[in-house]
Amino acid sequence: MENEKKEKGSYSPYISTRFQDILHKYYSDKISTKRAEQQYIYVFNAVCNHAKCDYLDISKSQINAYFSDISKNATIKSTNYDLSVLRAVSRYMDENADAFKIEPRYLDLFSAIEVSFPDMQFKLEALPDFSSIDKVLAYFKEKGDIVGFLSCSMVLRTALTTNELVTLERNMFLQDANGNYGIRMKLTDHAYRFVKLPDDIVELINRYAKQRVDNQSSFFLNKKGKAVSARALQNRLHEACLACEVDPFTYNDLRIISQALMLKEGAPLGKVAEHVNVKNVSWFFRYNRVIESLDDSPVDYSHLKIVW
Structure with missing residues (x-):
C-alpha cells in the first residue's frame, strides 16, 4: 500500500x-x-x-x-x-x-x-479587473490596432472562444428581419449556431469594415493581410498587457468575465449555456425570418458598452 x-x-x-x-x-x-x-x-x-x-x-x-x-x-x-x-x-x-x-x-x-x-480551477481574483481591460483597450486604440481592440471586445460582449474568433468569415455575419445582428456558426452540414451581436460590437465591426479594402474571406487578418491564427492573437494580447504594465490576461479570461456578467445581470443559466455552446461594406446579409436566439439573447443582459 x-x-x-x-x-x-x-x-x-x-x-x-x-x-x-x-x-x-x-x-x-x-x-x-x-x-x-x-x-x-x-x-x-x-x-x-x-x-x-x-x-x-x-x-x-x-x-x-x-x-x-x-x-x-x-x-x-x-x-x-x-x-x-x-x-x-x-x-x-x-x-x-x-x-x-x-x-x-x-x-x-x-x-x-x-x-x-x-475550464476548471480558476480563481475570480486572478481574473483581470475592468481597469486593466480598459488600459489594454486604450492601448490598442492608441496604436490604431482595431483587430486587437475588436477581438477583445467581441469576446467580452459575446463570449466567443479564441478558436471561434479566428475561424470567423465575412459571410457568417447576418441581420434578421427584425434588425438583429448576429453570426451564423456552422456546427454540422445541416446545423448552425447563432450568436447575437450587441449594437456596440456592430458599430465596431462597421468601423473595421471601412478599413478593409481587400477581398479576403477571413474576418480577422494579421499584419501581413492573412488570416490571423489563435496563437498570433494570444501573443498580441500578451504583448499589449506587458506594454500597459498590467498582469497578463487571456481571451479565455475575458470569456469567463463575459459569462459571469450575463449571469450576474439575470440571464437564465440555460440560455447562457446554449449561447456558449455547452451541450458589402456592412458585411451583413439579411434573413427573411426572425432568429429566436437573436431576439432573446444572454448578451442583452450584460449592461456593458464598448466604444472606440
Whole structure:
C-alpha cells in the first residue's frame, strides 16, 4: 500500500524537472488539495507517456493524437476532465511565459479540440479587473490596432472562444428581419449556431469594415493581410498587457468575465449555456425570418458598452 501511494505521486520519466517546477508553482497558486495535485499528475503522465516527450516539447499533432486515442475507450466526462486540466495549466503557462522563460504557445495546442463545459480551477481574483481591460483597450486604440481592440471586445460582449474568433468569415455575419445582428456558426452540414451581436460590437465591426479594402474571406487578418491564427492573437494580447504594465490576461479570461456578467445581470443559466455552446461594406446579409436566439439573447443582459 505504501508503494502504491508513492507511485501515485511520481512523475513520468518523460516529464522534466523544469516542467515539474512549473506544475508545482501552478499547484501553489491554483490548487487547494493534495488529491487534485495527484489527479493532475495522472493527466500529464498519460499525455507525456503517450507522446514520449516532455510537455514543454509537445506539439499540437501529439495532443490531437492523444485525444483521438483515448476517446475510443474513455467516457466523455473523463475526456473533458483531462482536457480541462491540460488547458488550465497551459493557459497559466502562457500567462506566465516570461517568468518561466518559455514561448506562450501552449493554449493554442488545444485550439481544434472542443470542451463541453467551462475550464476548471480558476480563481475570480486572478481574473483581470475592468481597469486593466480598459488600459489594454486604450492601448490598442492608441496604436490604431482595431483587430486587437475588436477581438477583445467581441469576446467580452459575446463570449466567443479564441478558436471561434479566428475561424470567423465575412459571410457568417447576418441581420434578421427584425434588425438583429448576429453570426451564423456552422456546427454540422445541416446545423448552425447563432450568436447575437450587441449594437456596440456592430458599430465596431462597421468601423473595421471601412478599413478593409481587400477581398479576403477571413474576418480577422494579421499584419501581413492573412488570416490571423489563435496563437498570433494570444501573443498580441500578451504583448499589449506587458506594454500597459498590467498582469497578463487571456481571451479565455475575458470569456469567463463575459459569462459571469450575463449571469450576474439575470440571464437564465440555460440560455447562457446554449449561447456558449455547452451541450458589402456592412458585411451583413439579411434573413427573411426572425432568429429566436437573436431576439432573446444572454448578451442583452450584460449592461456593458464598448466604444472606440
